[in-house]
Amino acid sequence: MDEIDLRILAELQRNGRLSNAELAERVGLTQSPCLRRVRQLERTGTIRGYHARLDHHALGRGFEVFVDVLMRHQDRATTAEFERELESLPDVVEVFRLFGEPDYLLRVVVSDIDTYERFHTEALSVLPGIANLTSHLVMKQVKAAGGIPLQPGNSTLH
The missing domain is CATH 3.30.70.920 (Lrp/AsnC effector binding domain/regulation of amino acid metabolism (RAM) domain)
Structure with missing residues (x-):
């Protein structure tokens, strides 16, 4: 997995609804290689799925x-x-x-x-x-799951 794969994962983790064209532009690729990389990440199980994050309060499960x-x-x-x-x-x-x-x-x-x-x-x-x-x-949620840190240097441990 290289830096471009990590950028693809970071973008999809922020917004799984990006079109391939938007994703390719954000990571600096043309559409075909970007789609090939996404499909490979899906095949290997690195990308396990795409989900909507729901508000459990709005659904009566607060x-x-x-x-x-x-x-x-x-x-x-x-x-x-x-x-x-x-x-x-x-x-x-x-x-x-x-x-x-x-x-x-x-x-x-x-x-x-x-x-x-x-x-x-x-x-x-x-x-x-x-x-x-x-x-x-639970009294209140202080920090929601925001995804897995992907970029080097994002850890608090150095």
């Missing part, structure tokens, strides 16, 4: 909770079943399996605290292998 999950049993069958069942819960929008404790971190978006309480009681607490759930209610 109550956000992070949930620490501590597992009682971590054998392969239990963790596979736990992860499979999480996939079927649309209110759980992100799941991270972690080293150390907790074992999992879930991000849940629902309409309000009453809905979350029902979801916690009826869906989360009955998942297989759970020893403990700890809920962290």
Whole structure:
């Protein structure tokens, strides 16, 4: 991956709706080579997809909770079943399996605290292998996911 590929990725990460013509102009290529590079980045899985970022408040899901999950049993069958069942819960929008404790971190978006309480009681607490759930209610989002730093020198570590 060279500097032009990184510039293509940075531009698409900022705005995935750019036309090939706009993208090519921004990265200093003609349209055909730019499109070839984008297609190659897609084929290799570097670009995994294009998505619209939605406002969960506007969609009536303004109550956000992070949930620490501590597992009682971590054998392969239990963790596979736990992860499979999480996939079927649309209110759980992100799941991270972690080293150390907790074992999992879930991000849940629902309409309000009453809905979350029902979801916690009826869906989360009955998942297989759970020893403990700890809920962290979001007060406000300070920094949104802005993409992956791509340009050399953007890191705070030098």
